[in-house]
Amino acid sequence: MADRITITLPDGTKQEHPNGVTSREVAEAIGRRLAKAAVAARFNGVVIDLTRPLEEDGELEILTFADREGRDVYRHTTAHILAQAVKRLFPDVRLGIGPAIEDGFYYDFDVKGAFTPEDLEKIEEEMRRIVSEDLPLERLTLSREEAIARFEAMGEDYKVELIKELPEDAEISCYKQGDFIDLCAGPHLPSTGRVKAFKLLNVAGAYWRGEESRPMLQRIYGTSFEKRSELEEHLHRIEEARRRDHRVLGRQLDLFSIHEEIGPGLVLWHPKGARIREIVENFWREEHRRRGYEIVYTPHIAKSDLWKTSGHWDWYRENMYSPMEVEGSEYLLKPMNCPFHILMYKSETRSYRDLPLRWGELGTVYRYERSGVLHGMLRVRGFTQDDAHIICRPDQLEDELVEVFDLARFMMKTFGYEDFDVMLSVRDPENKDKYIGDDEGWALAERALARALERVGFEYRIEEGEAKFYAPAVDINLKDALGRGWQGPTIQVDFNLPERFDMTYIGEDGREHRPMMIHRTVLGTMERFIGGLIEHYAGAFPTWLAPVQVVVIPITDRTHAYAAEVAGRLEEAGLRVEVDYRNEKMGYKIRQAELQKVPYMLILGDREMEQGTVSVRERRKGDLGSSSLAEFMDRVLQEVREKTVNV
RNA sequence: GCUGAUGUAGCUCAGCGGUAGAGCAGCUGAUUCGUAAUCAGCAGGUCGCGGGUUCAAAUCCCGCCAUCAGCUCCA
Numbered sequence: 001m002a003d004r005i006t007i008t009l010p011d012g013t014k015q016e017h018p019n020g021v022t023s024r025e026v027a028e029a030i031g032r033r034l035a036k037a038a039v040a041a042r043f044n045g046v047v048i049d050l051t052r053p054l055e056e057d058g059e060l061e062i063l064t065f066a067d068r069e070g071r072d073v074y075r076h077t078t079a080h081i082l083a084q085a086v087k088r089l090f091p092d093v094r095l096g097i098g099p100a101i102e103d104g105f106y107y108d109f110d111v112k113g114a115f116t117p118e119d120l121e122k123i124e125e126e127m128r129r130i131v132s133e134d135l136p137l138e139r140l141t142l143s144r145e146e147a148i149a150r151f152e153a154m155g156e157d158y159k160v161e162l163i164k165e166l167p168e169d170a171e172i173s174c175y176k177q178g179d180f181i182d183l184c185a186g187p188h189l190p191s192t193g194r195v196k197a198f199k200l201l202n203v204a205g206a207y208w209r210g211e212e213s214r215p216m217l218q219r220i221y222g223t224s225f226e227k228r229s230e231l232e233e234h235l236h237r238i239e240e241a242r243r244r245d246h247r248v249l250g251r252q253l254d255l256f257s258i259h260e261e262i263g264p265g266l267v268l269w270h271p272k273g274a275r276i277r278e279i280v281e282n283f284w285r286e287e288h289r290r291r292g293y294e295i296v297y298t299p300h301i302a303k304s305d306l307w308k309t310s311g312h313w314d315w316y317r318e319n320m321y322s323p324m325e326v327e328g329s330e331y332l333l334k335p336m337n338c339p340f341h342i343l344m345y346k347s348e349t350r351s352y353r354d355l356p357l358r359w360g361e362l363g364t365v366y367r368y369e370r371s372g373v374l375h376g377m378l379r380v381r382g383f384t385q386d387d388a389h390i391i392c393r394p395d396q397l398e399d400e401l402v403e404v405f406d407l408a409r410f411m412m413k414t415f416g417y418e419d420f421d422v423m424l425s426v427r428d429p430e431n432k433d434k435y436i437g438d439d440e441g442w443a444l445a446e447r448a449l450a451r452a453l454e455r456v457g458f459e460y461r462i463e464e465g466e467a468k469f470y471a472p473a474v475d476i477n478l479k480d481a482l483g484r485g486w487q488g489p490t491i492q493v494d495f496n497l498p499e500r501f502d503m504t505y506i507g508e509d510g511r512e513h514r515p516m517m518i519h520r521t522v523l524g525t526m527e528r529f530i531g532g533l534i535e536h537y538a539g540a541f542p543t544w545l546a547p548v549q550v551v552v553i554p555i556t557d558r559t560h561a562y563a564a565e566v567a568g569r570l571e572e573a574g575l576r577v578e579v580d581y582r583n584e585k586m587g588y589k590i591r592q593a594e595l596q597k598v599p600y601m602l603i604l605g606d607r608e609m610e611q612g613t614v615s616v617r618e619r620r621k622g623d624l625g626s627s628s629l630a631e632f633m634d635r636v637l638q639e640v641r642e643k644t645v646n647v
Numbered sequence: 648g649c650u651g652a653u654g655u656a657g658c659u660c661a662g663c664g665g666u667a668g669a670g671c672a673g674c675u676g677a678u679u680c681g682u683a684a685u686c687a688g689c690a691g692g693u694c695g696c697g698g699g700u701u702c703a704a705a706u707c708c709c710g711c712c713a714u715c716a717g718c719u720c721c722a
Contacts, residue, residue, distance in 0.1 A: 202716060205716095210718070217718095260713050264713070264714085372648060372650095524722050583678080586682065591682095592684090
């Protein structure tokens with residue numbers, strides 16, 4: 001074994017150190033500030049404890065809270081502190097798992113009953129005590145037998161289960177802090193005192209290992225940060241998300257409602273919500289026409305045999321409503337639109353010259369969703385997809401996909417979603433029987449999607465096992481104004497339904513050929529999309545979408561007639577206007593219009609009436625001074641025309 | 648569907664064994680006002696639904712329904 005080893009730092013500089021040096025010592029050699037900020041290290045690609053001795057040459061990167069991995073280590077240690085605190089206060093609980101997640105961490109506990117908010121406060125207090133005790137975290141490795149014996153003795157059945165599933169020859173590591181020991185791959189912070197700011201957020205049930213058949217554990221969620229101020233900021237963001245809740249805004253802005261009397265997951269679109277939807281739908285239709293689509297309509301129910309042919313009856317039944325009987329035949333409410341479009345295709349003999357056919361439909365479908373998953377407008381049981389099916393020849397497939405991705409990008413940009421993640425969902429290679437169709441078809445479809453994605457320049461991730469039962473898919477995840485992800489466009493390449501329905505076209509050679517089919521939505525559904533828009537814009541819709549674009553506010557009833565005249569001119573120009581004739585003070589009317597998040601207010605008093613002007617107030621910005629009506633109209637009409645988004 | 652919590656006026660919430668309360672919204676009247684709430688009066692509830700305990704239930708118990716936070720699932 002060499003006495004000295006060579007450490008290469010990220011900037012390429014090399015340092016000599018004694019064999020067995022720790023990354024903490026290397027960090028100290030680099031600088032005090034780095035040593036203080038260090039939470040873990042990456043050595044030859046593996047994230048390790050700062051206290052692990054380095055015993056070979058290698059590349060070393062010191063990780064801090066600013067790094068994703070560093071943050072995870074920091075929060076993972078916080079999760080251990082949580083578990084230790086819970087064990088001190090409730091010795092009978094058994095531990096599940098406790099990883100770091102996106103914005104924090106959680107730990108699962110098997111406990112009689114549940115934790116109350118008061119319990120959480122007590123646990124937090126105990127956690128603070130553990131932090132102030134500044135207990136060092138020690139890594140120990142055990143043999144499989146030792147580990148099983150040890151955790152069995154502690155009654156930690158779940159941990160024993162985990163150990164037994166580790167590979168036979170795996171080195172089993174545990175971390176010990178004071179009286180607490182936990183099975184854990186690590187790495188961890190050097191001591192509990194390093195955790196500065198944390199908060200427990202909520203408790204919820206979670207199945208052991210995410211399986212419904214396993215026991216339900218109590219999961220405590222929390223988060224932690226290096227600085228108090230960062231924690232405050234994070235809590236503020238959570239508050240902001242609450243403020244944007246589309247269910248709350250939907251009520252305040254009178255956009256939609258859901259009623260127990262009607263049924264869960266069934267949405268009523270009030271006039272203002274419907275107006276937004278109408279604008280979105282009209283824009284959608286126009287854009288589709290421009291891009292060579294035809295719009296079609298299909299019924300809401302169809303005989304069950306159709307759904308047997310399509311495969312839905314066998315593969316999708318748990319999402320479908322029970323059959324209804326009509327004149328001796330069974331009918332089913334449609335969960336998708338595709339079979340209708342297919343029969344439309346089959347209504348005549350098609351030539352290769354006819355393809356591609358692009359048929360779009362704002363199709364309302366019904367799917368049974370388990371009661372616990374329903375959520376405002378975002379997860380409902382009856383919804384309208386902006387669906388379309390492109391039927392094309394195999395040689396047209398890739399170009400058509402490129403067009404679809406381009407349309408999807410255009411739509412997202414128009415609505416102000418600048419950022420998005422793209423996933424290519426393919427079959428689970430382990431579970432091919434969950435899908436219909438043969439290997440060759442799947443490979444072809446998956447390849448076409450990947451090639452088209454590369455052509456439009458989308459970076460994407462491959463997700464195994466996320467494909468639909470009939471086709472691989474590209475799913476696009478939108479990032480909203482708060483950086484949260486939303487289900488956006490989905491595009492699927494399908495060779496199965498053409499087969500099942502025996503779709504054909506006559507080729508140049510005079511023989512029958514099988515077309516390919518693309519299923520796609522670019523908005524998703526009207527419910528989810530507009531629910532998402534409400535949160536993205538925090539209810540303050542851009543002018544082109546706002547249900548009311550201008551509120552005219554006469555100051556006294558002397559100016560009512562002038563207000564009516566101004567409103568009339570705006571309406572003639574196609575703007576959506578309301579006049580607040582109520583017998584209230586101007587300040588009250590302004591407040592109401594601000595709360596309704598109307599983009600513009602026109603304040604009309606004696607002065608404006610005499611000069612024939614309007615006094616303009618912009619939402620959230622305040623008084624813009626007076627101008628001529630024509631000037632104001634130009635400004636607003638331009639915003640509408642250009643679909644200006646100011647998030 | 649599962650775990651936990653919640654369900655009182657249109658909305659937000661108080662009341663938690665003795666026969667239902669506030670603010671906002673609504674209605675009526677007064678006020679005619681210059682950039683985020685004028686004043687006064689009136690009206691509004693089989694306390695989610697069904698059963699039970701009790702002299703007495705919004706309040707305690709049981710069942711159901713719905714909502715919320717998650718889990719699982721998804722457009």
